């Protein structure tokens with residue numbers, strides 16, 4: 086057993102019921118690694134007593150794409166939706182547009198927030214007054230989020246009344262899509278293959294009929310045969326395939342959207358860009374990935390700036 090035993094996991098820790106492990110003894114403690122992201126993560130996983138729970142089991146499938154495309158898509162890719170999912174919208178799966186008119190005094194371009202909290206981790210949020218996510222749920226369940234708002238505000242603070250949690254990726258390969266109640270793990274299976282593990286979740290104390298509706302909604306849209314999931318998966322496979330071409334390999338990817346607009350915010354933690362669409366989060370992700378590939382130790386990283394109000398390098 087001593088000679089052929091399992092490799093010990095150097096560190097195991099949990100946050101909001103999510104369990105993280107690493108073989109690397111030098112990795113910063115989990116709470117430092119998540120840093121200011123926890124402020125946002127709580128809005129997904131800790132709104133109600135008992136947090137969240139998975140509904141049913143886990144869907145697993147293999148995509149012929151690089152694993153970073155899943156992480157990239159869930160970290161801040163809001164601009165693909167109106168093009169990639171137009172057929173799903175026409176078929177009625179996407180529902181009516183979820184964006185309402187901006188509140189008085191707010192510019193139309195200043196409604197979506199792309200937030201880098203260090204270590205490549207990133208979150209997106211929008212003003213609650215302009216996002217009607219509950220409209221995506223079946224009739225009869227549209228008021229659930231409002232009904233829970235008092236409890237969430239008491240647990241987390243008054244900010245939950247103002248901000249709606251959006252997509253999120255914890256570097257490298259754990260992602261959240263709260264509007265569809267799904268959590269993803271993107272497992273690399275080589276440079277051009279990814280195994281997706283997809284979970285559906287809901288507040289643990291939510292009523293059973295609400296959980297059933299959430300699970301149905303997830304399966305119809307973001308299950309392995311979901312009307313929206315297949316659109317995204319097709320994009321990722323084609324991106325990977327097309328990038329291998331003789332001409333494509335000579336090109337440089339452009340991730341400049343929103344560059345130069347980064348700022349700190351009076352009320353929101355993290356280093357962010359306020360924009361209709363932005364690649365701020367993708368830049369933080371790939372910059373950190375590139376540093377992780379090249380660095381000899383954690384102390385070499387410049388992308389680790391948790392709880393800092395200093396402009397990152």
Ligand SMILES: [Fe+2]
Pocket residue numbers: 165166169170313316317
């Ligand atoms: Fe999508």
